[in-house]
Amino acid sequence: MKSKSFSILPILYCLHILSPKGLFVWAESLICEGISLMAMLRFAARFYPERCAIIDEDGTVTYQQLYSRARQLAQRLYTDYQLRPGMSVALTGRNSLTFAILLHALSRLGTRITLLSTDLGAEQIMATLEKHHYQFFVYDSDLKQIPRKLPCPATTTDTLRHLIIYRSSKMQEVKLPRIGRGRDIIIHSGGSGGEFKTVARRPSLMSFLPPLFALLRDIRIYKYESVLVSLPFYHGFGLSTLIISLLMGKKICLQKRFDALKTLEIIQQEKVEVMPIVPAMLSRFWQTEGAKEKMRSLQCLISGGDRLPKSLINTTHKEIGEILFNLYGTSEAGFFMLATPMELAAFDETTLGKPIQGVTCKVQDTDNQGTGTLWVRSRWAMNGKRNQWQNTGDLVYKNDEGYYFHRGRADRMIVCGGENVHPEHIEQVLLSHPMIVAAHAFPTPHPCFGNVIHADIECTQNATLTEPALLDWLRPHLSRAEMPHAITFKTIELLSTGKQKSY
Template sequence: MRPADKLRAVRVLRTAGLLDLRHPALTARSSLAMRRLGPIAGAAHISARRNPDDLALVDELGELSYGDLDRRANALARGWAAAGAEPGQVIGVLCRDHRGVVDSMIACGKLGVRLVLLNTGFSRVQLADVACREGVSALVHDEEFDELLSAVPATVRRFVAWGSSSELEALIAANDDGPLDLPRQQAGMVLLTGGTTGTPKGAPRQVRSPLMAAQFLDRVPLRRGDTVFIAAPTFHGTGLTQFIMTLALGSTIVLRRRFDARATLEGIARHRATALIVVPTMLQRILASEPERYDTSSLRVIMSAGALLPTDLGNRTMAAFGPVLHNLYGSTECAVATVAMPEDWQAAPGTAGLPPVGCQVRLYDDADRPISKPAATGRIFVGNGLSFAGYSGGGHKDMIDGLLSTGDLGHFDTAGRLFVDGRDDDMIVSGGENVFPIEVENLVEAMPGVAEVASLGVADEEFGQRLRLYVVLEDGSTLDSSAIRNHVRENLARFKVPREVVFLDELPRTATGKVYRPHLEGRTQHER
């Protein structure tokens, strides 16, 4: 960070309640803990020493304080060590969101082993491939995933976290929960890419400076004392980053094993949640679950990330909950790029917002030349202290001038706000013109009677390529394909009109809420 950015970052952290410069010795010890333990265990360690009796976690089994989390992780780390786990080894975690996944993440940092967060939507082959590539020596898993583990070598030790019995709870109960020495060095963790095609790639992370937290807290105003309902899965960057932020602030985290829209609304009301962390498909389901029937007045922040937020969905969220929407744009590889705060969305619906402190966002053309003209589309590149250093299996994202490609195309408006036009590889050329599917999807999704929309590019004799739209209708809707194509024809250029419209009961999605496009191909039988 530049000196000016460091000063601004310090102010952001002080405002959030994460940094207290009146106690320099405590600040120095906290910095050491973060460097040695890593961001998850470091954040939990610091909060346990500041306020051990404060409420840390609420899940379906009850409540745990920060002191409870610290002691449980100490005991679990000792249990794993007795079972043969050593610093430098790798533990994979395949769990839904509950205290077992929290215990495991913190214990990995305390023991100095590398943490690999595994997607609960994996196939058997994907899980086996990732476990082999990342060198996983032990797996923590929920009992429901036993069958997935059948392709993983028997030499990989298993620990059940949730099921008819919990080996994690047995280890915690059987071992000393007293303080542990800090490990010699941080082992780091591996986040996995979305994996909508093939085996997900591993993106290793090591975070050593607490100042990096300012890149989230600058434009997502979480504060000490908040209650944060994390609906997005914690194995994914969206849920994980805000989980770490909440731990570091010493605030309360609310988790549920499975997402349920009505249960989420009930949880917000019951726990007086001040923040809600979601992916866009969760927002869609929440808005379809009569949110007006629940008391959600405590919410100050709804943070949506993990996929592009359709403009109509963002507008309906603001109408239902008020000016609380924060639309974060980033990726597994670069973490955060921009955030649209409520005032940004109100001024420019659909925007991904502005870069927070310490982040740079630039656009480049196909010749790697920077683009600065408003409304001109280019490839999006990001620079910050949170970007990864390369995939664990080898390879890297494209880089220009030290900035990392997100793989997306976008443009700036005259106020410098970023708009994401779609994936670089999603763009199609129709009749010699570039077509960005998101523009058509947003237009159709805003039609009365439409619930969700996705698209694919397909071959076309006249235009070379055209879009095929996949549409999920709201109950009772009588829209047909002609009405949808006519609506696009009346509002956009002719070459953007979809060649066909396919109606589905639901869109196929990954565990993180992204549309799983390979499962869309070939679905043409339900056009009407």
């Protein structure tokens, strides 16, 4: 179903990545800035100096301004805060121009950067800072969970914003230390149930070129000019979108918090063409009055980070056309499967697509229906895992054409009355009901059956759905062991990543 004759070489040439001048600028940038995010930003500033780079609620900057401010902040951090190569710095904050500038400045200084989730509580933040012995901490001043007494030197993004805007012009040029390459950028993975793990990556051409090739070849992302990033930077999907968009010279709109109505207004006002999104966000779009009109400028929606219900695919294709792509990956292995709109429409259930180039997948320990655990080997996996087989923990089925289909998480499988039950399957069935926008299925101990299923659901506005009516609707779709024993109607909270919170 995918084009086999498409060549990305002309596109890479037009993007200056492989042009003679582009190769010269790459070399110059790497010599001056090391292998860091700042080198990439210097490259973009040379080719798109007056083009709008980032716009947020505080203002707009061009690529030349963005690069200059990142350099100035790196000098301030070096002189005023004595940050040096090899130091460990922790950050927590929402998407903003200042936060984006800070990431590039810290990468240029050769510091080890950890992006902490804004969903962490005060005790979790304190324990993380103490355990890993961070030497500097930067946070948004409006985050209420920041402990008053911190175990390391700290400052706020507001303070750094003031330095960038009002004081950088008064300082003399400072020579920054030479670095061979930037240190690790560490993000938080998971956390929907309160358990976070860290994933480390180091700036490298091999870290972003293969995924970039897939985005160019299959999504044709080079055709579009504007991108909206509502996913937080500490989410791998949000950070990679920022980096790749800057490399291609796109206009990037940043949003601190996802709010369906406000997000739709940004899309309409800025004529946003591309948006990475998680399914829970898309579901809330379609529950907002006037969503179709506000989404008229969108040419490409890229869903990832969670299972994409078939009902959402059908609604999106019907309302605004076949512009929805499905990306699949893990924080450890990175993005490694892609399904196009045509492929999503071709099957009765949502497909994960096929592995992109540079990735090898296999399904192990299959049952009598062909479902087994997905393993992946990727050249751009996290540090220590590159080119090694990794167990994703996902249960999948692979059809005769080579397309993969998600069946659930191996660690969420439970036994109810002697039968294996996958809560994700129950959630997908619930989400296919036209009055349900969010669902969470979970086990509860039972004296006779060991476990039974309970479900929390969130309905559309003005829905008249009752528990007996929903149970009647579910019976033809679920086995006896899968049927919920209790249903609670409630508002299901979203995390800052846009995913729904698990309890």
